[in-house]
Amino acid sequence: MEGKTILTGIRVNSEMQLGNFLGALLPMTRLANKYSKNNQINIFIPDLHTIISDVDGELQKNLVKEIKYYLAAGLEINENVHIYRQSYVPAHSELCWILNCVATMGETSRMIQYKEKSHNGDLGTNVGIFDYPILMAADILLYDADYIPVGEDQFQHLELTRNIAERFNNKYGETFVLPAKTIDQAKFMESANGSDSFGKTTDKASGIRIRDLQNPEKKMSKSAESENSKIMMNDDPAKVSKKIMSAQTDSLGKIAFDFFNQPGISNLLQIEALVTNTPIQDVISTWAGETHYGDLKKKVASSVSTYLEEFQKKVAEISDEEVYKILEEGEKYANEVANKKLFAVQKAMKLR
Numbered sequence: 217m218e219g220k221t222i223l224t225g226i227r228v229n230s231e232m233q234l235g236n237f238l239g240a241l242l243p244m245t246r247l248a249n250k251y252s253k254n255n256q257i258n259i260f261i262p263d264l265h266t267i268i269s270d271v272d273g274e275l276q277k278n279l280v281k282e283i284k285y286y287l288a289a290g291l292e293i294n295e296n297v298h299i300y301r302q303s304y305v306p307a308h309s310e311l312c313w314i315l316n317c318v319a320t321m322g323e324t325s326r327m328i329q330y331k332e333k334s335h336n337g338d339l340g341t342n343v344g345i346f347d348y349p350i351l352m353a354a355d356i357l358l359y360d361a362d363y364i365p366v367g368e369d370q371f372q373h374l375e376l377t378r379n380i381a382e383r384f385n386n387k388y389g390e391t392f393v394l395p396a397k398t399i400d401q402a403k404f405m406e407s408a409n410g411s412d413s414f415g416k417t418t419d420k421a422s423g424i425r426i427r428d429l430q431n432p433e434k435k436m437s438k439s440a441e442s443e444n445s446k447i448m449m450n451d452d453p454a455k456v457s458k459k460i461m462s463a464q465t466d467s468l469g470k471i472a473f474d475f476f477n478q479p480g481i482s483n484l485l486q487i488e489a490l491v492t493n494t495p496i497q498d499v500i501s502t503w504a505g506e507t508h509y510g511d512l513k514k515k516v517a518s519s520v521s522t523y524l525e526e527f528q529k530k531v532a533e534i535s536d537e538e539v540y541k542i543l544e545e546g547e548k549y550a551n552e553v554a555n556k557k558l559f560a561v562q563k564a565m566k567l568r
C-alpha cells in the first residue's frame with residue numbers, strides 16, 4: 217500500500233480509558249509504524265471537539281500527555297508522521313461551516329452519539345454536540361484521508377462523512393476523496409494486529425468495541441459510575457488486576473468468542489489479543505476447550521498490568537519539549553495541506 221493517508225483523532229478530556237487506547241490509539245500506532253514509509257500518517261488532537269463538554273482547565277496538560285501516550289505506545293516519528301492540534305489549523309472550522317451548508321438536519325440528527333449525548337434532542341443541548349460529526353467530516357476531508365482507525369462507535373460518523381463528500385462532489389465537481397467504506401475500515405484495522413486479512417474478502421469484519429467490565433453489553437466509557445467498570449491508563453497496575461479479576465462473565469462454562477452470548481468473556485479475549493499484539497484468532501484457539509474463567513482472567517490481568525507498568529514508565533521518560541517540537545512541525549505541515557484543500561473547496565463553490 218502506498219500514497220494513502222491514515223488519520224485519526226482522540227479527544228483529551230481528563231484521563232484516557234482503555235477503550236480509547238485499544239480501540240484507536242494502539243491500532244493507529246501499529247498501523248502508522250507499518251505503513252508510514254510510503255503513506256501519510258495524520259494524528260491530531262480534536263481539542264475543538266473536546267469543548268462540547270466542560271473542560272477541566274487541564275486541556276493543554278492533557279493533550280501533551282496524549283501525545284506522550286502515542287510515543288510510549290511505540291509510535292515511530294519520521295517525515296511522514298504528522299501530529300497536530302485541530303484548533304491550530306483554522307481550516308477545520310472553516311470547512312466545517314461550509315459542510316454545514318451541505319449536510320442535512322435529518323441525517324445529522326440520526327447520529328446515535330447525538331441522540332445519546334443530547335438525551336434525544338433536549339433543547340438545552342449545545343449546538344456543538346449536534347454539529348460534532350460535521351466538524352469530524354472536515355477533519356477527514358481536508359486531508360483526503362482514506363483510512364480512519366476509530367472504534368466501532370464512530371463508524372456511523374464515517375458513513376456520514378462519505379455521504380457529505382459525495383453530495384459535495386456531485387454538486388460542485390470532484391473535490392473530496394471519499395474515505396474507505398466502513399467494512400474496509402474494519403478490515404484495515406484488523407491488519408494492525410497481525411491478522412492481515414486486509415484485502416481478503418470477508419464480510420465478518422467489524423470495529424473494535426471494548427466493553428464495560430461490569431456491564432459487558434455496554435462499551436467501556438470514562439463516564440461509567442463504577443470504578444470497576446473501566447480501566448484508566450494511569451491506574452495502578454495492581455488495581456487493574458483486581459478490576460479484571462472482578463469482571464462480569466456468565467455461567468455458560470466455556471470460553472468462546474461470541475459477543476452476543478458471552479460479551480464478558482469475549483471482551484477479555486479481545487483485550488488479551490490487543491495488549492499482547494496477537495491475532496484474535498490465535499487467542500481464541502489457545503483458549504478453545506478451556507472452562508475455567510479464573511485462568512483466563514488471571515492471564516488477562518497479568519497481560520494488562522504488565523503492559524501498563526511498562527507503558528507508564530515510558531510515559532514518565534518523555535519530556536514536554538519533545539512533544540512541543542513534534543507539534544510545531546506537524547502544525548506547519550497540516551496548515552499547508554489543509555489551506556490548499558480549503559482553497560480548492562472555495563474555488564469549486566465560487567467563493568473565490
Ligand code: TYM
Binds near residue numbers: 223437
Ligand atoms: P473520542 O475521544 O470519543 O474517542 C476516541 C476513540 O476511541 C474509541 N473508543 C473506543 N473504542 C473501542 N472501545 C471503546 N470502549 C471505546 N471508547 C472509545 C472511539 O471509537 C474513537 O475512535 N469523534 C472522535 C474524535 C474525532 C475523530 C475525528 C476521529 C474527531 N474528529 C476525525 C477520527 C477522525 C471520537 O470519537 O473521539
